[in-house]
Amino acid sequence: MSALLEVRGLEVGIEGLPILRGVDMEVKPGEILGVVGETGAGKSMTARSVLDLLPAKATVSFASCTFAGQDFIPPKARQEARGHRIGFVPQRPRGSLNPVFRVGNQLSGTLRRLRNMGRREAKDEALGLLRSVRITDPERVYRSFPHELSGGMCQRVCIAIALAGEPELIIADEPTTGLDVTIQAEILRLLGEVISERNAAGMLITHDLGVVADVCDRVAVMYAGRVVNLGTTAEIYREALHPYANRLVSIATSLDSGGTPREVPGRVPNPGDHLAACAFAPRCFRAGPGCFDEEPPRIDRTGQIAFCHHPVNAGEVMR
């Protein structure tokens, strides 16, 4: 099955500092890809590159980038897809809505711009979209200002706006950070449902491995501007090949079961820090001399791809 979105060799620099150092990633039709990693790993930057929403001073280059077969390297192609073919759900829903306009106007305005609708038609469609994100009283929400709505309700409105252009791909950047757990669960379910109802695909950026396990079909684990491990959620959680991904899963599962987590020493590198050939090598429990000087090879095994000199062996107990 050919990928809906395929990104190869994505490099982004800001003022000479490398932020993304060759990101390879693809989203297949109908799936939700989770993108996980810690601060500065490049999760949001990857999404923003695809949407051409990077800061003006950023430099971007792709080895290749296609969306549904179309060449996505020219910035114009990415700009035209934004909103129409790719919807975006932001991290801070209330901050992303305009505080001085009623949410209904923001939603119908989006519809009029994206789908050339008339005023009346746009309002009807907007109410329909609010209903489709399971808002039980769309008329009231339509007339509300963002500050009159709860965080969870604002995020539903943002999802409705992301759906306005009838996108084939929905990118959600930490869509539930700052929401309470019970609301988070509802928003995640809603995202999964609207994506599958529309036969669209999703890219979910998060740092929460629980969220990934809940909704994602495949996971890309990023570290210091690269995807270091990619695979089906089941495989990555069962036994991730890359020691970094493996340790993250192990920390999350041991905390979840009340056990003592293994420690990962050190900290995440900052942009501009000197990096070893494998950026994780200084913190890695499996690192050998080669890890610091030689580019890690691509390992393709058990439905996973990892970039590592010393991948975790099958059956090896790391927990």
Add this chain to the structure above:
Amino acid sequence: MTGAVDTLAIRDLTKVFRIRTRGFHHADLKAVDDVTLSIAPGRTLAVVGESGSGKTTLARLILRLLEPTEGTVLLEDTDITAMKGAELEDVRGRMQIVFQDPYDSLSPWQTVGRTVAEPLLLHEDLTMKQASGRVADMLERVGLSPEHARRYPHELSGGQAQRVGIARAMITRPALVVLDEPTSSLDMSVQSQILLLLQSLQEEMDISYLFISHDLSVVRYIAHDLAVMYLGKVVESGPAAEIFASPRHPYTEALLRAAPRPDPAHKTDHVFLVGEQPSALDRAPGCPLYGRCPIAEDVCADTPQELVDIGGRHRVACWKRT
């Protein structure tokens, strides 16, 4: 530990905020409503709840950063509720806090050494010079080097800054440390480092922790005891392991079911509670969960629910589950 005095015991603690609603109209918001809890020496009590549940207000009342409307706070059997002036200053050295945001809670103009020494200057009347040895020891104890004393907060990573916050809290060897979401702004790999550090400091110094969090997986690891708050009320409390294994209150059950778990085979359950948490101003006179609760009956609306011990210190405020 028979006969041991609880590090902290709070009784019937209530805080009412008077809120201006419209023009000259006011309303009373019960942020903390009749809370009774205790922590034994060397133990960790986690307080969990969603935003607006009153967990941070509770912490501030305990630390006497807010004045309670009613109730008492006993620190090592001493009533600190009415203390003032120098007496209160002395007690403050026995209870400390670690904040959620490690950078915001450190003064950007002070060196790390000065920040960590400050409690000693205040509570033990030491000079900077006298304090420096203990500061160096403490920095090493939290996994930094004495050389960090000369640095400024902006030179530190998030994890290092949080270690400084922990060093500052622990340097007076307090009996009680309030940890207000101490790991929620840290990266996953760093989060586990800080949790391990907190645990080893507790074992070494026999400190009691009041651990405030909304992250149930962190709580599952670090807490001995658990109190679940909803709209200012403790709805369930008791040994953490027992509550995680068999939650009794419908709200606790909903929280546990909604929390995503790092296991692809486990899917969270979403439709347990109805709607969203209302404002504490609109609370029903009876059970705070009335209106969202899937098992509520009409009587729940106006019958206040008291915590009932169902055995083994496990207390639940729900007549249908006791």
